[in-house]
Amino acid sequence: MPELPEVETTRRGIEPFLHNKQIKSVQVHNSSLRWPVPNTITRLADARVQHVSRRGKYIVLTNKLGSAIIHLGMSGSLRIDKQTIPKRKHDHVELLLANKHVVRFHDPRRFGCFLWHEGPVEEHPLLAKLGPEPLANQFTGEYLFTATRKRNVPIKTLIMNSQVVVGVGNIYASEALFMSGIRPGKAAKRLSRREADALCKQIRDVLQKSIEKGGTTLRDFINSDGEPGYFAQSLFVYGREGEPCQTCKTPIKKTVMAQRSTFYCSACQS
DNA sequence: CTAAATACCTGATGGC
């Protein structure tokens, strides 16, 4: 599921149920996620949740003892259920709340994680080396231009590198490059300053607009209210191989880059 | 240092 807009949509969905709330208990049904869920995760229930935050695609739940670091991987979701609703297959972790609700972490492929860290969460190894947030002021055309210098990787691969900028996943990488008129396979170091400016702006715009619309739905994304999102219909190139470009009618091409499907218009993008 | 390959896992889909 998760591109950054879905993660932010999820964060906003669970925040009202967790902010300043006391979790009654943490129940781990299957600890074999990408890394084992530690036994210390129960400390999440030992003090009120002070913050429900996000860094890149990581959702962070913080109390005075430490932080839960949650990632949804490829197929994960967090949702709010009534405790009377039976948990489903692949509901690996549950946070039982006082008000008869439960937060359920669901992840069929188990590429996600649910870790516990004590001390400043930004110092956790998974977070320490992350690049800027795409919607933060530090993410500028100048920054992106500098980051592309001497880099021979395809620009699509570069913008998906979380050490350069966080939160740009496979869907929105293709979309932002289309909106910028830049071919995904172009070597990063060949970008002009003007192209870097445009790409920065389009990354910000596509993510911001998607967050506003509540996230893209593909396959099994369920937002925290249990309702699917509804943004897939406004993608321009992703998943549209062979369909006419909405700008020039040229059929959209599909290629593979760093083992990921990549879509672009050979006429509009250079 | 960079870049590419590999690893983790289940489920949906399409061809035969």
Next chain:
DNA sequence: TGCCATCAGGTATTTA
């Protein structure tokens, strides 16, 4: 209907 191959929104880690 069943079986098999292929693909899927992520990213840390290993290898070159």
